[in-house]
Amino acid sequence: MVSPTLTRPRGDRTRQAILEEALQLATVVGLHGLTIGTLATRMEISKSGLFAHFGSKEALQQAVIETGVAHFMARVIRPALLLPSGVAAVRALFDGWIHWSSEEMAGGCLFITAAVEFDDRPGAVRDQLVELHHQWLEVVGGAAVRARASGAFRADLDEAQFAHDFHAILLGFNQARRLVNDPDAKTKAERAFQRLLRDASVSSP
Amino acid sequence: MVSPTLTRPRGDRTRQAILEEALQLATVVGLHGLTIGTLATRMEISKSGLFAHFGSKEALQQAVIETGVAHFMARVIRPALLLPSGVAAVRALFDGWIHWSSEEMAGGCLFITAAVEFDDRPGAVRDQLVELHHQWLEVVGGAAVRARASGAFRADLDEAQFAHDFHAILLGFNQARRLVNDPDAKTKAERAFQRLLRDASVSSP
DNA sequence: GCGCTATACGAACGTTCGTGCTATTTACGC
DNA sequence: GCGTAAATAGCACGAACGTTCGTATAGCGC
Numbered sequence: 001m002v003s004p005t006l007t008r009p010r011g012d013r014t015r016q017a018i019l020e021e022a023l024q025l026a027t028v029v030g031l032h033g034l035t036i037g038t039l040a041t042r043m044e045i046s047k048s049g050l051f052a053h054f055g056s057k058e059a060l061q062q063a064v065i066e067t068g069v070a071h072f073m074a075r076v077i078r079p080a081l082l083l084p085s086g087v088a089a090v091r092a093l094f095d096g097w098i099h100w101s102s103e104e105m106a107g108g109c110l111f112i113t114a115a116v117e118f119d120d121r122p123g124a125v126r127d128q129l130v131e132l133h134h135q136w137l138e139v140v141g142g143a144a145v146r147a148r149a150s151g152a153f154r155a156d157l158d159e160a161q162f163a164h165d166f167h168a169i170l171l172g173f174n175q176a177r178r179l180v181n182d183p184d185a186k187t188k189a190e191r192a193f194q195r196l197l198r199d200a201s202v203s204s205p
Numbered sequence: 206m207v208s209p210t211l212t213r214p215r216g217d218r219t220r221q222a223i224l225e226e227a228l229q230l231a232t233v234v235g236l237h238g239l240t241i242g243t244l245a246t247r248m249e250i251s252k253s254g255l256f257a258h259f260g261s262k263e264a265l266q267q268a269v270i271e272t273g274v275a276h277f278m279a280r281v282i283r284p285a286l287l288l289p290s291g292v293a294a295v296r297a298l299f300d301g302w303i304h305w306s307s308e309e310m311a312g313g314c315l316f317i318t319a320a321v322e323f324d325d326r327p328g329a330v331r332d333q334l335v336e337l338h339h340q341w342l343e344v345v346g347g348a349a350v351r352a353r354a355s356g357a358f359r360a361d362l363d364e365a366q367f368a369h370d371f372h373a374i375l376l377g378f379n380q381a382r383r384l385v386n387d388p389d390a391k392t393k394a395e396r397a398f399q400r401l402l403r404d405a406s407v408s409s410p
Numbered sequence: 411g412c413g414c415t416a417t418a419c420g421a422a423c424g425t426t427c428g429t430g431c432t433a434t435t436t437a438c439g440c
Numbered sequence: 441g442c443g444t445a446a447a448t449a450g451c452a453c454g455a456a457c458g459t460t461c462g463t464a465t466a467g468c469g470c
Binding site: 028029030032033107108112113115116117118119120129130133134158160161164165167168169171172173175176178179180188191192195199 | 233234235237238312313317318320321322323324325331334335338339363365366369370372373374376377378380381383384385393396397400404
């Protein structure tokens with residue numbers, strides 16, 4: 001009996017290795033700054049050899065995003081959604097995102113970087129990013145709905161607004177950490193999150 | 206008596222015109238995406254003629270940022286700081302920022318776009334952006350301190366945290382508007398802002 | 411009106427980008 | 441073990457980038 005990773009064709013393995021490296025690199029330099037030449041050098045492979053795996057740069061960018069999504073689903077979304085409590089899921093989404101973006105991705109959140117790069121660049125990549133953003137807000141909003149149904153959150157809570165505010169806190173954290181290197185970025189994000197939770201919870205007099 | 210804009214050397218006028226156009230273009234394509242060739246074409250001027258005004262692309266980028274700062278100071282910061290009330294200043298900063306970024310800048314806030322582009326690109330431009338970010342948070346925090354002194358905001362309010370949260374709302378608005386074209390972006394930002402104000406204000410039982 | 415200087419131009423530079431083509435190597439079923 | 445197909449390398453391309461250089465032109469003090 002052999003490990004399935006060994007029976008898998010060689011090309012698939014190198015393609016996956018390329019995407020793993022490309023994902024980390026893209027978090028630093030962006031999807032547009034991600035260049036086939038430097039990626040090939042980093043992988044110690046020829047430019048044309050790497051190129052053949054994707055056929056176009058746009059296809060590479062899409063594949064990188066999908067790789068990032070797979071990571072994000074496995075490390076942030078799925079563990080959170082497994083939790084029975086809605087409040088615990090919200091908490092896990094927050095903690096998971098902070099940890100994932102600051103500890104597992106070399107240059108922070110790829111999706112935020114890519115969103116800024118492509119918000120004025122129509123095409124398949126942009127469409128993909130928009131779709132991902134909607135899905136992400138739905139995941140957060142869905143957890144809020146569960147928390148509301150369980151009685152932990154206010155009955156009149158607007159889950160779309162909650163998800164929007166939740167996401168904005170993450171944007172603030174990302175910028176505080178990446179641009180100004182604020183050592184208190186995590187603390188500030190945590191305080192903002194607690195304020196959001198307090199407002200969403202049923203009032204405790 | 207002649208208008209000062211006519212006595213000013215010709216070169217200064219074209220330089221200013223270039224920067225005006227470059228600022229709008231940079232809000233769309235970013236400071237890195239801003240290219241001397243396309244900018245020259247847009248201005249109906251030669252590439253080398255335009256280049257001579259700045260000497261390097263980095264100098265152009267810095268000049269564009271300074272142009273953006275001048276706009277931002279004139280249209281957002283100064284009017285707000287003239288208000289006698291701290292709360293009114295906070296409100297004016299918020300409204301002013303929303304209006305400025307969505308109505309006066311073709312591609313949204315230049316500083317947010319540039320921050321993402323340069324957060325991993327050390328150099329003079331990045332340093333400039335970090336400094337601007339600090340100054341901006343200090344302006345917001347200063348207005349909060351005034352509101353606290355006037356008794357409108359809680360005595361134990363952390364103005365740095367307030368400024369951080371304030372800024373995060375703007376980041377959320379910018380992304381909602383630019384990436385997903387959310388028609389409710391302004392409404393959501395307003396709701397988030399009201400929640401921030403409510404939390405900062407002295408409790409009304 | 412002359413002459414100096416600021417301003418703009420056109421061409422070319424060396425790089426780097428993404429992307430084709432064609433060979434050569436490598437892996438794997440039979 | 442051999443043959444075929446997949447995988448990679450090598451090389452070249454056209455375009456675009458920032459930048460430099462020599463030259464022409466326009467504006468303005470005198």
